[in-house]
Amino acid sequence: MSNKSLYAARDRLLSKADNNTNTTTVRKKPKEIWMDNDLKNWADFMSLDIKTMGERYNARTKKGQPGHPISSVRMLRGALVAQQEEGEDAMIRFANASFHAYWGLLQDVNSVESLREMHASAKLKMPFEIFLKRISDDDIKKKLRLNTQEVIDRGGFGSPSIYVSRPDGEPGFTEYFGWGNDRMELVEAAMLRARGKPWRYHSRL
Numbered sequence: 001m002s003n004k005s006l007y008a009a010r011d012r013l014l015s016k017a018d019n020n021t022n023t024t025t026v027r028k029k030p031k032e033i034w035m036d037n038d039l040k041n042w043a044d045f046m047s048l049d050i051k052t053m054g055e056r057y058n059a060r061t062k063k064g065q066p067g068h069p070i071s072s073v074r075m076l077r078g079a080l081v082a083q084q085e086e087g088e089d090a091m092i093r094f095a096n097a098s099f100h101a102y103w104g105l106l107q108d109v110n111s112v113e114s115l116r117e118m119h120a121s122a123k124l125k126m127p128f129e130i131f132l133k134r135i136s137d138d139d140i141k142k143k144l145r146l147n148t149q150e151v152i153d154r155g156g157f158g159s160p161s162i163y164v165s166r167p168d169g170e171p172g173f174t175e176y177f178g179w180g181n182d183r184m185e186l187v188e189a190a191m192l193r194a195r196g197k198p199w200r201y202h203s204r205l
Helices: 004-019 030-045 053-058 073-086 088-104 112-121 128-135 138-153 181-194
Strands: 161-164 176-179
Touching: 030 053, 073 088, 073 112, 073 128, 073 138, 088 112, 112 128, 161 181, 176 181
Parallel strands: none
Antiparallel strands: 161 176
16 A cells, blocks of 8 residues: 655655765654654564664665565565465464564565575475465465455555454444554453443553
8 A cells, every 4th residue: 555654754764864974964853763762662572673664764675776665565475375375373474584574684575585585484384486386376466455455445554453343243333443563452442342341441440
């Protein structure tokens, strides 16, 4: 999905970096400094290796294009291949390997070399050549398109998108949509509310 603000922020940061010299220090805005620190604090808390957004922007692709956002369609299809061929656990391992490749190693995740590393890191059983072929199969392409369209139709715009609903469709509960890892208390509250249990903060003390 197109995110104009993301592209604008990328171009501004890259412009600063490209115009920078050894005698000039790029001064970030307070919010940019806070965002870098917030990302680092979350990464430390979750024991994850995540580079800053600026580092990801500047991790140019082999063609010299900005490092974020870059095409991740083959990586996303790879997760579906792992899930379909080897199950949920394999998909989770591949998703973790993909996350590390993108945010930890700053790789061009659309390249064959990076996909090979993710395949090995996820310890998938299928030979890499078969895995690579499955990524281009029509059923996998269709599944990713359907998954993406479902998120769009439900009002989503990025990852992680989290939905809480009542499968029985009983009136009185509106589906909850949350975006971001810092909304988990609200996700928990929505799950409690869907079950008809006390869900507001003070009612749970």
